[in-house]
Each structure stands twice: as structure tokens, then as C-alpha cells.
């Protein structure tokens with residue numbers, strides 16, 4: 001079984017050119033490896049998961065998306081937690097311009113007082129000269145507004161939360177392109193797995209599968225990488241592939257609701273067997289309670305979040321990511337004026353700066369997705385072609401009782417930040 005990220009659809013006539021490119025890249029990699037970098041960050045221009053599928057392969061990243069000359073794209077990360085950030089770091093390195101990506105810089109905003117987390121950030125900063133840190137006067141929620149005033153004008157910023165644990169290779173180029181081409185959108189969000197609004201769409205579109213938490217503790221997790229020490233510890237690496245795990249077993253009448261407690265620390269969710277009655281199987285799972293609502297179960301329920309993630313990892317493995325996307329020539333999903341989570345968005349710094357400050361009684365997310373767009377008559381758009389996954393919201397703390405972080409770490413280490 002080939003991995004979904006392998007280059008399966010490269011035209012034969014390109015092979016000599018690719019060989020030369022590969023040789024150049026190889027020499028460069030050796031050079032940089034010897035000088036500093038410890039990891040081989042695969043180029044985002046390699047075929048991504050799902051890129052051979054109908055409706056996606058025809059709009060390959062290389063042909064369609066070209067970074068405008070002179071445009072500076074800066075990622076802005078409110079940094080707090082090293083266990084998640086070790087994953088995001090790999091995706092960001094891979095998206096740097098040196099690797100063929102679109103990011104000229106990554107601005108890490110120190111948003112924690114935890115000493116170990118800060119030491120980890122200090123280590124991260126040594127990975128690239130394009131990694132910079134920003135200090136802000138206040139930490140946590142208060143500090144969010146402060147950071148917006150430190151934007152440098154004239155750039156496109158991609159604001160990414162530190163627990164974005166997966167992104168498609170074309171996610172950043174796509175949201176940046178959509179933002180530039182459509183000034184009528186104040187911001188363009190990626191299409192996020194585990195998003196209160198988009199989660200309802202994903203479920204209704206058939207991207208969510210019947211998964212239930214494993215109830216029998218005697219099974220051992222598929223620790224196929226048990227010998228591989230994850231390089232920043234804390235997270236136990238577990239195979240991200242659903243096929244390395246058994247099917248769910250239990251009584252037919254078992255149902256797990258969106259508001260139930262996690263069965264135990266470190267548990268996993270397993271796939272219900274595929275039968276002609278799969279739709280009925282879904283009705284035993286938490287996602288059936290999801291609503292199209294900023295403050296609804298899609299935000300509040302750790303179980304719905306978990307089901308989104310396990311389903312997504314299955315779709316990723318099966319190269320079925322088109323399940324989340326509208327047609328390539330379709331318009332984006334417009335959220336005017338429901339509050340949208342801003343885990344992964346593109347904005348124009350000049351535009352934002354011209355409207356600051358954010359009123360003190362409004363949080364940045366409300367301001368960016370409701371207050372400001374409404375007052376200046378602009379829209380907020382979700383580019384459904386630009387996929388990302390966001391681990392958990394504050395209300396979904398029990399997501400960390402699953403093995404999901406270990407699975408995303410496994411995916412990243414296998415496909416994005418492989419050690420050389």
C-alpha cells in the first residue's frame with residue numbers, strides 16, 4: 001500500500017527535469033544538513049494527499065498558484081504549547097520559501113509564562129533565520145489584541161494557532177491567493193477540520209465516519225513506532241493509519257453521545273465495521289448532534305472533535321480529501337456574520353492596521369469575523385479547497401485523553417519532518 005503522500009501522478013515527460021531538480025535539492029539538502037538543519041522537510045510542491053483524485057489533479061498547485069513577486073507572506077503564531085507546536089513546526093518549516101513554500105517569515109508570539117514551553121521556543125528559533133519571536137506586554141487572552149497592533153504593513157499574514165496539527169501543502173498558497181484576488185473578503189480562512197461551523201458541513205457532506213471510543217482496556221494500542229523516540233517527548237507516537245488499528249467491538253445497542261465523559265486517559269477511537277447500514281452506524285456516534293452554530297456542540301463537544309479527527313485521518317489515508325471541498329471553480333463558503341474561529345486565516349496587514357484599535361470589549365475573533373467586516377461591508381470567506389486540522393478548543397479539553405496528538409505526530413514525523 002503506497003502512502004497517500006507519494007508522488008504517484010507525475011508525468012513521464014517531466015522525469016528528466018525532476019531528476020535534475022532532485023539532484024540539486026539533494027546537494028542542497030546535504031549542504032544544509034551538514035551546516036545546520038537536522039530534518040529533511042519535504043517540499044510542499046510534491047504531490048499532496050488526494051492530488052490524484054478527480055477534480056483535484058487537474059488544478060495542480062504548480063500550475064495554478066503562483067506567489068506574486070515582491071509579496072511577503074508572514075505566518076503569525078500565538079505560541080503556548082510545545083507538545084502541539086513540535087508538529088506545527090514541521091509544517092511551517094516545510095512551507096518556508098527555502099523549501100518552495102510561500103512563507104518568508106514566521107513570527108512566534110510568546111504567549112505563555114511556562115518556562116519549559118519558553119525554552120522549547122528558544123530552541124525552535126535556532127532552526128531558521130526566518131523564525132522570529134515577538135514579545136507582547138500581556139499574555140494569554142489579553143495579549144491577543146496587542147499582537148495585532150505589531151503587524152508590519154504591506155504584507156499578507158497567515159495567523160495560525162499553535163495546535164494546528166495538520167495542513168495541506170497548498171493550504172497557505174490557497175488562502176493567500178484567495179485573499180489577494182478577493183479584496184471583498186476581509187479575511188480568508190482555511191477549511192478546518194474541527195471547526196464549529198465547518199464541522200456541520202463536513203458531517204452533512206459525508207466526510208465523517210462512524211467511530212466510537214474503545215471501551216475494553218485490555219487491548220494494546222498499535223504502538224508500531226514504540227521504539228522511535230519522538231524528538232521532543234511528552235507525546236506518545238501512535239500509528240496515524242486507521243488500518244493499523246482494529247475495528248470497534250461492542251454491543252449493538254451501544255451509543256456514545258456528544259456530551260459523554262472520556263472513558264480513560266490515552267484511549268483511542270475505533271472504526272465501526274462498514275456495512276450496508278453504515279448510515280445507521282453513524283447514528284450511534286456523537287457527530288449526529290452537531291449543529292451549524294458558533295457556540296454549539298461543534299465547539300463544546302470533545303467527542304465530536306475526536307470523531308472529526310479520526311474520520312479525517314482515515315480520509316487522509318484513503319486520499320479522500322475531496323470530501324471536504326467544493327468544486328475547484330466554486331465560490332468559497334461565506335460566513336457573514338456568524339462568528340468564525342480564526343485558527344488558520346489570511347489577512348492583509350495594511351487593511352487591519354487601518355482599522356485598529358480593537359475595542360476593548362471585543363475579542364479579536366469577534367472583531368475580525370463579525371464587527372469589522374459588518375461595519376465596512378466586507379465578507380468573511382472559507383476557502384474549502386484549503387484544508388487544515390485544528391486539534392481542540394478550550395471547551396474540548398478531553399481531546400487530549402485520546403491518542404490523537406500521538407497520531408498527528410506520527411503523520412508529521414513520517415511525512416513532513418523526517419529525520420535524515
Ligand SMILES: *[C@@H]1O[C@H](CO)[C@@H](O)[C@H](O)[C@H]1NC(C)=O
Nearest residue numbers: 155156179180348349350351
Ligand atoms: C492590502 O490592502 C491595501 C489597502 O487596502 C492594498 O492597497 C494592498 O494592495 C493590499 N495588499 C495585497 C497584497 O492584497
